[in-house]
Amino acid sequence: MALTGIQIYKLLPQTNCGDCGVPTCLAFAMSLAVGKAELAACPHASEEAKTELADASAPPIRPLEIGTGEKVLRVGGETVLFRHEKTFVNSPGIAVLVSDDMSEEDVDGRLERFNTLEYERVGLTLRADLVAIEAVSGDKGKFEALAGKVKEKIQGGIILMSDDPSLMEAACKVCADCKPLIYGATKENMDDMAKLAKEYGCSLAVKGKNLDELSDLTAKLTEDGLKDLVIDSGARTVNKAFRDQVSIRRGAILKKDRSVGFPTIAFPCEMADDLMKETLIASMFVAKYGGIIVLSDLQGHSLFPLLLARMNIYTDPQRPMAASPGIYEIGGPDENSPVLVTCNFSLTYFIVSGEVEASRVPSWLIVVDTEGLSVLTAWAAGKFAGDAVGIAMKKFEIADKVKHKKVVIPGYAAAISGELEEELDGWEILVGPRESAHIPAYLREWKG
Amino acid sequence: MAFEEPTISYNGEIREISLGKEADVTVGGETCYPFYLFEGKMPHRPVIAMDVYDSEPEEWPESILAPFADVVDDPVAWAKKCVESYGAEMIALQLVSTDPNGLDTSPEQAVEVTKKVAAAINVPLIVWGVANPEKDRVVLKMVAEACSGENLILGPVEEDVYKAVGAAAIAYGHTIAASTPIDINLAKQLNILLGNLGVSDEKILTDPTVSSLGYGLEYCYSVMERIRLAALTQEDERLQFPILANMAKEVWKIKETKLSQEDDPLLGDQTKRGILLEAMTAQLFLLAGTDILVMRHPDAIQLVRDFVDDLATDN
Numbered sequence: 001m002a003l004t005g006i007q008i009y010k011l012l013p014q015t016n017c018g019d020c021g022v023p024t025c026l027a028f029a030m031s032l033a034v035g036k037a038e039l040a041a042c043p044h045a046s047e048e049a050k051t052e053l054a055d056a057s058a059p060p061i062r063p064l065e066i067g068t069g070e071k072v073l074r075v076g077g078e079t080v081l082f083r084h085e086k087t088f089v090n091s092p093g094i095a096v097l098v099s100d101d102m103s104e105e106d107v108d109g110r111l112e113r114f115n116t117l118e119y120e121r122v123g124l125t126l127r128a129d130l131v132a133i134e135a136v137s138g139d140k141g142k143f144e145a146l147a148g149k150v151k152e153k154i155q156g157g158i159i160l161m162s163d164d165p166s167l168m169e170a171a172c173k174v175c176a177d178c179k180p181l182i183y184g185a186t187k188e189n190m191d192d193m194a195k196l197a198k199e200y201g202c203s204l205a206v207k208g209k210n211l212d213e214l215s216d217l218t219a220k221l222t223e224d225g226l227k228d229l230v231i232d233s234g235a236r237t238v239n240k241a242f243r244d245q246v247s248i249r250r251g252a253i254l255k256k257d258r259s260v261g262f263p264t265i266a267f268p269c270e271m272a273d274d275l276m277k278e279t280l281i282a283s284m285f286v287a288k289y290g291g292i293i294v295l296s297d298l299q300g301h302s303l304f305p306l307l308l309a310r311m312n313i314y315t316d317p318q319r320p321m322a323a324s325p326g327i328y329e330i331g332g333p334d335e336n337s338p339v340l341v342t343c344n345f346s347l348t349y350f351i352v353s354g355e356v357e358a359s360r361v362p363s364w365l366i367v368v369d370t371e372g373l374s375v376l377t378a379w380a381a382g383k384f385a386g387d388a389v390g391i392a393m394k395k396f397e398i399a400d401k402v403k404h405k406k407v408v409i410p411g412y413a414a415a416i417s418g419e420l421e422e423e424l425d426g427w428e429i430l431v432g433p434r435e436s437a438h439i440p441a442y443l444r445e446w447k448g
Numbered sequence: 449m450a451f452e453e454p455t456i457s458y459n460g461e462i463r464e465i466s467l468g469k470e471a472d473v474t475v476g477g478e479t480c481y482p483f484y485l486f487e488g489k490m491p492h493r494p495v496i497a498m499d500v501y502d503s504e505p506e507e508w509p510e511s512i513l514a515p516f517a518d519v520v521d522d523p524v525a526w527a528k529k530c531v532e533s534y535g536a537e538m539i540a541l542q543l544v545s546t547d548p549n550g551l552d553t554s555p556e557q558a559v560e561v562t563k564k565v566a567a568a569i570n571v572p573l574i575v576w577g578v579a580n581p582e583k584d585r586v587v588l589k590m591v592a593e594a595c596s597g598e599n600l601i602l603g604p605v606e607e608d609v610y611k612a613v614g615a616a617a618i619a620y621g622h623t624i625a626a627s628t629p630i631d632i633n634l635a636k637q638l639n640i641l642l643g644n645l646g647v648s649d650e651k652i653l654t655d656p657t658v659s660s661l662g663y664g665l666e667y668c669y670s671v672m673e674r675i676r677l678a679a680l681t682q683e684d685e686r687l688q689f690p691i692l693a694n695m696a697k698e699v700w701k702i703k704e705t706k707l708s709q710e711d712d713p714l715l716g717d718q719t720k721r722g723i724l725l726e727a728m729t730a731q732l733f734l735l736a737g738t739d740i741l742v743m744r745h746p747d748a749i750q751l752v753r754d755f756v757d758d759l760a761t762d763n
Contacts, residue, residue, distance in 0.1 A: 280752075354702060
């Protein structure tokens with residue numbers, strides 16, 4: 001439970017020495033209470049104060065890791081209800097479900113798609129993160145075998161799913177070194193599952209019948225010394241699951257309720273019978289607070305939109321996304337192809353390159369470093385001026401790539417033509433359209 | 449120990465706006481964040497308008513052309529098909545042919561097609577210009593006059609055209625989609641200007657400008673969320689208008705709706721991918737606060753309707 005400023009003040013030395021950088025202990029306590037300062041700034045704090053405050057100053061939703069090595073997945077650590085308040089931090093893990101009663105073909109197909117469906121975008125690699133392995137048959141050998149197979153075949157984290165501690169133990173033995181997530185503890189089996197989580201050093205998912213039961217279970221498990229928990233309120237309708245996600249996030253952030261201060265796990269795979277519907281439900285959990293999202297299948301047509309949703313919602317609003325400056329070849333341009341310049345605001349880059357591509361006129365696109373600002377803003381701020389654009393063109397050696405000396409600048413930056421002409425000796429500056437939608441028509445008319 | 453479900457209190461409410469000639473559709477009236485039905489009301493489900501172009505669309509991928517292949521050269525037949533075959537709750541007539549950078553058709557022609565479409569359907573009609581102030585000012589004004597009393601939704605009413613189009617909307621009884629470029633302060637400012645001009649608060653919708661999933665959706669998403677927060681928890685009266693998202697044209701122009709499976713096998717089936725991109729864009733806008741979506745593919749619309757049913761049904 002979080003402490004108030006006054007409660008914290010009582011734990012401090014109350015000497016008003018100012019060594020923490022704040023004039024009084026009370027003011028420092030107030031800053032601590034709202035998370036604006038860290039206790040480490042006070043060199044005189046007692047051990048007792050440190051222990052008590054550690055709890056109060058921990059992030060409201062516990063960050064944890066699933067898996068190991070390069071493909072480790074970080075979830076949790078969220079601090080806000082709405083992304084514009086600061087940012088969402090760790091994007092939810094996307095998992096595909098395989099079970100030990102599935103045909104070999106079904107399993108192999110899912111693992112194959114899990115491994116191969118990967119997309120590059122503005123320097124990010126978008127892909128699914130986890131494979132959830134469910135014990136359905138009740139046969140220990142089958143569950144073990146499937147766990148072994150998945151472990152061997154995939155690059156990514158693993159979720160082991162069974163209510164039966166003996167089955168879980170068998171699978172844990174197989175893939176303990178991958179640090180799988182154990183799913184999970186229920187009211188009935190929690191002691192055994194807790195033991196396994198400790199023994200194998202794994203995170204433990206906890207499933208309640210509802211939020212009341214869930215918060216009871218996590219409180220008990222926490223008392224038992226388990227820290228890395230993932231929670232499931234048991235809701236399997238869209239309406240109830242949405243409500244529970246909101247309640248959990250609010251409970252953790254607004255009320256500092258530690259019993260729900262954990263990443264959640266959601267199961268769209270149990271909420272629809274059609275992959276399109278299911279994936280749409282999954283994107284709701286991207287927007288509304290899912291920590292891990294389990295799907296029954298991944299197909300290019302379904303996973304790609306979902307990964308875009310995740311990328312968009314988890315983009316840090318405090319930092320504009322920027323494309324890397326450079327020279328981009330679109331449609332295999334040659335020495336006679338048009339040369340266009342634009343800014344490196346990622347949105348502008350996407351739209352302009354999309355329109356150039358749509359024109360089917362092979363072109364060179366030069367992306368100038370405008371620190372992620374759009375053309376108009378960058379121009380107003382002097383970052384899309386004649387010299388900056390000229391320097392970029394020289395730096396990227398466009399003159400060596402084309403025979404002509406013509407460059408198309410954005411219509412909104414028409415004012416820089418004069419400066420650019422001076423900067424680039426002998427080049428003809430062409431003013432292109434203001435709106436990217438008019439680029440295809442413009443390029444089709446372009447004469448080298 | 450029972451878990452205490454944290455609820456928050458709201459002090460504002462979104463305005464209810466009646467659309468169409470006979471007030472056939474009402475939007476707004478929310479007293480809570482989108483779909484937070486456990487702590488407030490959302491008396492009207494979000495409404496989906498279907499896109500109709502005033503001229504045969506260029507560069508639409510086959511996957512979105514197919515459902516309309518028999519009607520794309522006839523806006524009236526197209527609108528009727530949307531209403532009769534696909535159950536469209538509204539129609540959004542996009543006057544793309546008036547674009548001076550395109551076909552540059554005359555305002556008279558726009559008036560003609562708008563009148564015909566309005567007469568052919570019994571659902572509210574959105575009429576959308578081309579975001580070219582010089583042209584929109586003339587076209588939307590003439591459309592407003594010619595369709596007096598139809599209670600059209602006219603857009604995009606940007607700051608450059610708000611006086612002319614706003615005055616025409618007042619004179620001839622239409623509703624306005626106030627359009628600003630992804631900025632809560634500009635959105636508020638334009639609503640204030642419209643109020644000063646004399647446009648009734650019952651006749652304003654907010655268009656915060658939208659983009660597609662994967663192409664900057666997050667900007668519009670957060671602006672919508674912020675508008676709703678201000679409207680519902682900070683009593684910001686000039687932001688308490690229903691939100692309209694004219695989004696289909698953004699989704700269906702992105703590269704990933706146009707690439708075939710042969711072009712990029714990892715992207716999977718082109719038609720299903722396009723449908724899901726459209727449905728997901730729509731869904732995220734709904735979760736951020738949109739009341740009126742402009743959509744295209746009948747299957748994407750169905751997916752969104754089913755999702756809204758699931759989300760709004762307490763079970």
